[in-house]
Amino acid sequence: MKLISYLHQGQPGWGMVTGAGIVSLANAACPTLLSALQAGKLDELAAGAAGRQPSAQLADIEFLPVIPEPGKIFCVGHNYEEHRLETQRDKTQHPLLFIRVAESQTAHEQPILLPAESTHLDYEGEIAIIIGKPGRRIREADAWSHVAGYSAYNDGSIRDWQKHTIQFTAGKNFTGTGAFGPWMVTRGEIEDGEELTLETRLNGEVMQRTTTASMIFSIPVLIEYISTFTTLQPGDVIVTGTPGGVGAKRTPPVWMKPGDRVEVEVGKVGILVNSIANDPAR
Template sequence: MKLISFVLNGKNTYGVVTDEKKVLDLGPLLGGRFADLASLLGNNDLSPVQEALENNPATLDYEDLDLLPVIPEPGKIFCIGLNYADHVKETNREVTEAPTIFLRVAESQVAHNDSIVLPPESVKLDYEGEIAIVIGKGGRRISEEKAWDHIAGYACYNDGSIRDWQTATSQWGPGKNFWKTGGFGPWLVTADEIQPGQELTLVTRLNGQEMQRTTTELLIHSIPRQIAYISSFLPLNAGDVIVTGTPGGVGAKRNPPVFMKEGDVVEIEVDAVGVLRNTISAE
């Protein structure tokens, strides 16, 4: 099942995408019970969506919708840094026993087909293709063995980074949180369509040229490990997002470096999810 958040008639809503790229607006049908997609996912039961599909026609065209990031206002966005060996190597870092974690804020995200914004403060906007997981069943101190049960679904993510601001100090926050620099989409593929531990392939393309490729088999800290570690210091709630790490091949570490510029098109593809596509625009 593919779930999205979008704007219709000036109001935020959410829906389900059919195989024919038609969309059923679930807001009017389920909004009394679930105010947004995050609260629906927290129900841990998608039967209301299936019932809505069986009893209502999906009449909206997906390609015509004004999409929002999959979860427009996540309570928490955790990003895992340095989680593939080739990326650790190209950054001259060392593998750490615990995951490296930084935070993003909701205002730093854009939707599929929206523009990632190059700010006037920098010319070093870099791509980072990643796989995002969205939490459905919340919890604290979740064990690795039970972690899969807490995942509502998967999406593509571009952890767009303003490199000179990221490296200006030892803290990465500013460079990872410029307004509208992170892509999140195109939709959420629910966890029932992806088996626990299923190997996922991640590819990043810039203007059609492949820049990154990896699989989840190469993660240093596995997805269950990430969930267990994060939930040890904070409870995870429905709609929280974990961005699981980028592989080697980032633009800043190429020779010569490759940074995104106005008019570029960047695509993040996850084989079991789809393709997140964004154009770069100057602010």
């Protein structure tokens, strides 16, 4: 299934993308995709929608981030060897993690915002996983059963603010810089451990290309590690890292600017598309 969160005629909703359009899965008990994940009702709601006519078309909706208000967003740094080398980072025994806040997210076909404080806006194409089943101290061997699905993510980064200190938080949390979408493809559509492609394009030019085979820490390893110190809850998001080719490490550096178009394509998931615009709160 492809599941999306959206606005239609000004009202929030969520549903399943089909060849005929969007079939709404919202009800009083599960008004959001997050609430359906928390209730463990995805399969039941989808089965109950069999034969139902679409309530909207993709062209008629405004996309929201796949999970607009996740409880936790974990991002993994330097999780591809090529990116670790270009950033001249030492190898680590454990994953490098930082956290995004929900306000920093934006959606498919919505602009990534360039703040007034910087011109150093960089792209980072990534694969996101969405947690479907809660767990603490999840064993690597059991990790896949806690995955609800997959999406694309652009971990847009304000590089000069990221480098203010050795901590990444400031540069990774400017409003509207982390794009998440267009939808979640459920785990059943992608085999556990299947090799997925990841490609980032800026104004049509390929800037990053890799596969999940090049990850330093695999998805099950990330789930095991993160769930050791916190309980992973349905709707939590893990953004699994970007490959080499970021703009900051090019010669000369490549910074995204208003009017640019950036695409992150994940095999078997889809293409996340965003324009770049000045933050209207400048």
